[in-house]
Amino acid sequence: MTPVLNEPLSQLSLLFVSASMGFLALALMVFSFELAQLVKTEGATKVITKGERVGFILLWVATIILGTGVVLRGIAAGRVPWANMYEFAISTAFLMLLIYLTAMSIKDLKFIATFISGFALVILFASVSLFYVEVKTLMPALQSYWLVIHVVVAVLATGFFSIAAGLHIAYLVKAGNLAKRLMNVFPTLEQLERLAYRFNVVGFVLWSFTLIAGAIWAERAWHRYWGWDTKEVWTFIIWVLYAGYLHAMATRGWSGKRAAWLGLIAFLSVIFNFTIVNLFFKGLHVYSGL
Amino acid sequence: MATQSFSKLLFWPRWVWRQLTSMRTALFLLLFLALAAVPGSVYPQRSADPNGVRLYYSEQPELAQVLDSLQLFDVYTSVWFSAIYILLFISLVGCVVPRTKVHWEAMLAKPVQTPKNLKRMPAYTEIKSDSSVIESSNQILKKLGFRTEVQGNSVSAERGYIKETGNLVFHYALIGVLIAVGLGGGYSYSGQRVLVEGEVFVNNLASYDAFNPGVFFDEEVLEPFKFRLDDFEVVYDLQNLANRGTPIDFIASITQTVDGVDEAVEVRVNHPAPVPGANIFLTGNGFAPVITLRDGQGNISYSGPTIFLPQDGNMTSLGVIKAPDALPEQVGIIAFFYPTAEQLESGAYTSIYPDPFIPLMTMNVYTGDLGLDDGIPRNVYALDTTEMELVAGRDGPNPPLLLEVGDVVQLPDNLGSVSFDGLLRFASLDIAYNPGGIWVLAFSMLALFALMASLLIPRRRVWVRQLEDGTIELAALARGDDAKLDDFLLTVKTRIENEIAK
Numbered sequence: 001m002t003p004v005l006n007e008p009l010s011q012l013s014l015l016f017v018s019a020s021m022g023f024l025a026l027a028l029m030v031f032s033f034e035l036a037q038l039v040k041t042e043g044a045t046k047v048i049t050k051g052e053r054v055g056f057i058l059l060w061v062a063t064i065i066l067g068t069g070v071v072l073r074g075i076a077a078g079r080v081p082w083a084n085m086y087e088f089a090i091s092t093a094f095l096m097l098l099i100y101l102t103a104m105s106i107k108d109l110k111f112i113a114t115f116i117s118g119f120a121l122v123i124l125f126a127s128v129s130l131f132y133v134e135v136k137t138l139m140p141a142l143q144s145y146w147l148v149i150h151v152v153v154a155v156l157a158t159g160f161f162s163i164a165a166g167l168h169i170a171y172l173v174k175a176g177n178l179a180k181r182l183m184n185v186f187p188t189l190e191q192l193e194r195l196a197y198r199f200n201v202v203g204f205v206l207w208s209f210t211l212i213a214g215a216i217w218a219e220r221a222w223h224r225y226w227g228w229d230t231k232e233v234w235t236f237i238i239w240v241l242y243a244g245y246l247h248a249m250a251t252r253g254w255s256g257k258r259a260a261w262l263g264l265i266a267f268l269s270v271i272f273n274f275t276i277v278n279l280f281f282k283g284l285h286v287y288s289g290l
Numbered sequence: 291m292a293t294q295s296f297s298k299l300l301f302w303p304r305w306v307w308r309q310l311t312s313m314r315t316a317l318f319l320l321l322f323l324a325l326a327a328v329p330g331s332v333y334p335q336r337s338a339d340p341n342g343v344r345l346y347y348s349e350q351p352e353l354a355q356v357l358d359s360l361q362l363f364d365v366y367t368s369v370w371f372s373a374i375y376i377l378l379f380i381s382l383v384g385c386v387v388p389r390t391k392v393h394w395e396a397m398l399a400k401p402v403q404t405p406k407n408l409k410r411m412p413a414y415t416e417i418k419s420d421s422s423v424i425e426s427s428n429q430i431l432k433k434l435g436f437r438t439e440v441q442g443n444s445v446s447a448e449r450g451y452i453k454e455t456g457n458l459v460f461h462y463a464l465i466g467v468l469i470a471v472g473l474g475g476g477y478s479y480s481g482q483r484v485l486v487e488g489e490v491f492v493n494n495l496a497s498y499d500a501f502n503p504g505v506f507f508d509e510e511v512l513e514p515f516k517f518r519l520d521d522f523e524v525v526y527d528l529q530n531l532a533n534r535g536t537p538i539d540f541i542a543s544i545t546q547t548v549d550g551v552d553e554a555v556e557v558r559v560n561h562p563a564p565v566p567g568a569n570i571f572l573t574g575n576g577f578a579p580v581i582t583l584r585d586g587q588g589n590i591s592y593s594g595p596t597i598f599l600p601q602d603g604n605m606t607s608l609g610v611i612k613a614p615d616a617l618p619e620q621v622g623i624i625a626f627f628y629p630t631a632e633q634l635e636s637g638a639y640t641s642i643y644p645d646p647f648i649p650l651m652t653m654n655v656y657t658g659d660l661g662l663d664d665g666i667p668r669n670v671y672a673l674d675t676t677e678m679e680l681v682a683g684r685d686g687p688n689p690p691l692l693l694e695v696g697d698v699v700q701l702p703d704n705l706g707s708v709s710f711d712g713l714l715r716f717a718s719l720d721i722a723y724n725p726g727g728i729w730v731l732a733f734s735m736l737a738l739f740a741l742m743a744s745l746l747i748p749r750r751r752v753w754v755r756q757l758e759d760g761t762i763e764l765a766a767l768a769r770g771d772d773a774k775l776d777d778f779l780l781t782v783k784t785r786i787e788n789e790i791a792k
Contacts, residue, residue: 002538005530107773134532140540140559197771201745208741212734221560223480223571223722225730226471227338228366233331237324244320246745250770251313262321281331282342 003078003137010076010135016069017090017128023062024121030055031114038185052110056101059117063097066124070094077135082151083142085278089127091152093120096159103163107195111186115166146217153210158270160203161242165267167196168260175257193256197249200263204242211235230283234273241266310377311384319378326374330365333357337366379468386461393454401439401446404753411753411765413779419790420760426789427754430782436752444755453769456743463740466733474726476506481721485519486578486595487714492516493565493721511723513566517546520554522575522715526645535604535643542572542717557719567723574718576600577607577627579651580711583616586704591616595714598627599671605629605644610673612660619657621705622673626652638684651710653691654683655701681705748772752782762786 034051048056070090074081082091100116103109138147171192174183186192214235219225226232245262248254277283309315334342343363347354354363361368408414417423428445431438436447481498483491491497493515525539542557548566555563562569576598583592591613598607611623630643631650639652658678661668668674680686681702688702693710700707749769756762764786766779 002525002527002529005533007532137527137530137533137536137538140537143539144560194771194773198773201771205738205742205745208738212731212738215734216731219727220562223562223569223573223720224724225727228330228335229338230331233327237327240320240324240327244317244324247313247317247320251317254314254317277331282334282339283331 005078005135005137006076007135009072013069013072013076014128014132016065016072017124020062020066020069021121021124021128023058023065024117024124027055027058027062028114028117028121030058031117035114035182039181048110052113055113055117056104056110059097059113060101062117062120063094063101066090066094066097073135077137079138080148080152082155083138083147084131084133084136085274086127086131086133088151088155088274089123089131092155092158092162093123093127095155096120096123096162099156099159100163103199108187109163109195112163112166112170115169116163119162119166141221144217144220146213146220150210150213150217153206153213157203157206157210158274160199160206161267161270164196164199164203165264167192167199168264168267171196171260172257172264175260189256193260196260196263200242200245204239204246207235207239207242211239230277230281231273234269234277238266238269238273241269307384310381312381313385316378316381316385319374319381323371323374323378326371327365329362333362333365335365336363375468379465382461382464386458389454390458393451393458396454397451401437401448402751404441404444404446404755405765408753408755408763408765411767413766413775415764415779415783417762417764417783417787417790418760419762419787421790422756423754423762423786423790424756427782427786430785430789431752431754434782443757444753447752447754448750450747450749450769452743453747453749454744456740456745456747459740460737460744463733463737467730467737470726470729470733472726473506474724474729476504477511478724478726479503479507479511479722480724482573482718483721484597484716484718486597486716487519487522490516490518491719493568498721511567513548513568515546515548515565517544517565517570519544519717519719522717524575524645524715526643537644540572540575540717542575542719544570557717565721568721569723571720571722572717573720576716577605577629577646578714578716579609579625579627580714581611581625582709582711583611583613583621583623583706584708585613585616585618585621585706587617588706589617591621591706595716596625597671597716598625602641603644604641606641608671610671612662612670612673614660614662616706619705620660620662621701622656622658622660622675622678623708624654624656624673624675628652646713649695649713651693653693653708654686655681655691655705657681657703657705748774748778750775750778752779754782754786 030051034049034055037049037051070081070087073087073090077083077087081087097116097120100109100112170183170186171189173179174186174192175189187195214232215225218227218232241262245259245266248259248262334346336343343354346357346363357363361370365371405411424440424443424445428438428440431445431447434449436449437451438445438447479502481501483497483499485491493512495501495509495512519542521543523539523541523543524537525541527533527536527538540559543554544557544563545552545554546563546565547553557563557570557572559572562571564570577600578595578597580595581592582590585591592611596609596611598609600607607627607629609625609627611621611625613621626639628639628641628648628650629646630641630648631639632642632648633639639650656673656675656678661674661677682688683690691699691701691708693699693708695710695713698707698709750772751767753765754762764779764783766775766782768775
C-alpha cells in the first residue's frame with residue numbers, strides 16, 4: 001500500500017546529478033574554447049574538430065550520468081521521477097540533452113553545444129541548490145497514470161522548445177550583426193530559422209498533447225476539464241504564443257527577426273511558467289514540493 | 291451611378307473584412323489573447339478561487355472595486371477577453387472558408403503544368419540516359435503516393451494534399467471545441483455537499499450546500515438516486531520516516547441506491563464514482579466531532595456532529611457552535627480540535643500528527659447576541675463575537691475548556707455543560723455533470739491529429755522531364771519547410787535509374 005522510500009538511494013541519485021554537473025561544466029569549457037578557436041579560422045567548417053569531439057564525449061558522459069541519477073531517483077521514490085519541481089527539472093535537463101545529442105546524429109547542430117551544455121548546467125544548478133527536496137510519496141491527487149503521460153510529454157516539449165530557443169538566440173545574434181567573426185562560422189540565417197522552426201513544431205505538437213492530457217486528468221481529479229487554474233492559464237498562454245509564432249512564420253514580413261523574438265518570448269513564458277508560476281502564484285498545481 | 295455609390299458603400303465593410311481575415315490580424319489577435327489571459331493568473335478569479343476574491347475585497351476594498359469594474363476577477367468571461375477570442379474566431383472563419391474552396395478545387399484539379407525551367411527549382415538533379423523513362427517515372431511517382439499527369443515529354447506530380455486538409459480541419463476543429471465548451475457548459479451542473487459519516491444524500495436541489503448550474507440547466511435532469519457515506523478513511527504514511535504523516539489515500543466508502551438497488555462503491559481522489567447522470571468526486575475531508583450542549587436549565591440546546599475545518603497539515607481543525615436557544619443567554623463556542631495534541635511551552639496546544647491518536651478539543655465560550663435574530667444570513671463556520679462576551683478562553687475570566695472524547699465539562703457561570711460524545715469524519719463531495727466534455731475531447735483530438743498532418747506531412751511537387759539530348763531532368767518543390775526534399779528527390783532518381791538498368 002504505502003510505497004517504501006529509499007533514502008540512501010536518493011542520496012546516491014543526488015551524487016550522480018552533481019557529478020553530471022561537473023562533466024557539463026567541463027563540456028561547457030571545452031565548447032567555449034573551441035568557439036573561441038573557430039573565430040580565428042577563416043570561413044565555416046563542417047568537420048568536427050578534435051576539441052569538439054572531446055566536448056561531445058564529455059556531454060555524452062554527463063548525459064548518461066544524469067540519466068542514471070534520474071532513474072535512481074525514480075527507483076528511490078518508487079514512481080516516475082517527475083512529481084515535484086526538482087525532479088521535473090532534472091528530467092527536463094536529461095531529456096533536453098538526449099534530444100540534442102540524438103538530433104546531432106541527424107543534423108549538424110554543434111554550434112549550439114555551448115548553449116545546450118550551459119543551459120543544462122543552469123537547470124541542474126537551480127534544481128540542486130534551490131529546488132531540492134527529499135523523496136516523498138505522492139499525494140493522492142498525483143496518484144494517477146496521467147502523471148506519467150501528462151508530465152513526460154510536457155518535459156519532452158520543454159526539451160524541444162529549449163533547443164529551438166538556442167537557435168533563436170543564435171539567429172538574433174547573427175541577424176543583429178553582433179559577434180560577426182564568430183557568427184561567420186554559424187549556419188546561415190535561413191538555416192538557423194528553419195532548424196528552430198522544426199524543433200518548435202515538434203514542441204508545439206507535444207505541448208498541444210500535454211494540454212489535452214492535462215484536461216482529461218483535470219476532469220478526473222477536479223471534476224472539470226478546464227478551470228483557468230494559474231497553471232492552466234499559463235499552459236494556454238504558451239500554446240497561444242507558439243501558435244502565434246507558427247502564424248508569424250507563415251506571414252509575409254513576420255518571419256525572420258520578429259518570429260525569432262516571438263519564439264524566444266514564448267520560451268521565456270515556458271521558463272516563467274515553471275519557475276515564477278510554480279513558486280509564487282496560487283493555484284491547484286501546488287506540487288513544487290518547496 | 292447607383293452601382294458606384296453602392297460599391298462605395300461597401301468599400302469600408304470590405305476593407306474591414308479584408309483586414310480582419312488577414313493573417314497579420316490573426317497573429318495580432320493571438321498575441322492579444324495571450325496577453326489578455328495573463329491577469330487571470332495574477333488576480334484571484336471568481337470561477338476558480340472565489341475565496342481569494344472575498345479576501346481581496348476585505349483587505350483592499352477600494353482597489354478590489356476598481357479591479358472588479360475592469361472585470362479583472364472574471365477575466366475569462368469578461369467583455370474584453372470575449373471580444374478578442376470572438377474576433378479571432380471570426381477572423382479564423384473568414385480565412386479558412388475561402389481557403390477550403392481553393393483547396394477543394396486544387397484537390398479536383400490535375401497537377402500543374404511542368405515549369406519551363408526546372409533548374410530553378412529548390413531541388414534539382416539530372417540523369418543521363420536515352421531510354422524512355424516517362425511512363426516508368428509516372429508509375430514510380432504513383433507508387434510513392436503522388437497524383438500524376440503525363441504532359442508530353444514530362445510528368446507532373448503532386449502529393450501531400452492532406453497537409454492543407456489538416457490545416458483546415460485543425461481550424462474547424464477549434465471552432466468545434468469552442469462550441470462544445472459553450473454548449474456543454476450551458477447544460478452542465480456541479481454541486482457540493484459535505485457529508486458526515488452516516489449521513490445520506492438524496493439527489494435534489496435542496497440537498498446541495500452549493501449548486502452551480504449552467505444557463506440551460508433544468509432541474510429535471512437530476513436523476514433520483516441517493517447515497518450514504520458509510521465510512522471515510524485516510525491512510526497516512528507511517529513507514530517512511532521523512533514522510534511521516536503525509537496522506538497516501540483518501541477513501542470514501544458509500545452505499546448508493548439507484549432504483550431501489552443498493553451498491554457499495556468507493557470514491558477516491560482521481561477515482562470518481564459514476565451515478566446516473568453524474569459523477570461523484572471527493573474534494574475534501576476533515577473531522578466532525580459529535581458535541582452536545584446543555585443550557586443552564588438542563589435542556590439540550592445543541593447536538594450533533596459538527597464540521598470542523600482543517601487549518602494545517604496535521605489537521606488542527608476549527609469549528610463553531612451556535613446555540614441561539616440556550617437559556618438564560620445565547621451561547622457561542624469557537625472550538626479547536628487537535629487529533630494528536632501536544633502542549634507547547636506557551637500553554638497553547640498544537641497537533642503533531644493528522645490521525646487521532648491523542649484527540650483533544652479546546653473551547654472558547656462566548657455569551658451574548660449571536661446576531662442570528664435579525665434575519666441576516668451568517669456564515670455557519672464563523673462566529674461574530676462583536677456583540678458577545680468571552681466567558682472562558684485563554685484571555686477570558688475562566689480558562690478554556692479542555693475535552694477528550696467522552697468528557698462532559700461544566701460551563702462557567704451555570705451556563706450549562708458540554709460533552710464530546712464521539713469523533714466522526716466528513717467528506718466534501720462534488721456531484722458534477724458536463725455533457726460537453728466528451729465533445730471537447732473529440733474535437734481536441736481531431737485538432738491534434740489534423741495539426742500533426744498539417745505540420746509534419748510535406749506537400750511536394752515533383753517533375754520529371756526527358757529532353758531530346760538524353761538528359762532527364764528531375765526537380766522538386768515543397769510548400770513551406772521541408773527538410774528532406776533533396777533526399778526525397780534522390781530517392782526518386784535512384785528508382786528511375788534502377789528502372790533504366792533493368
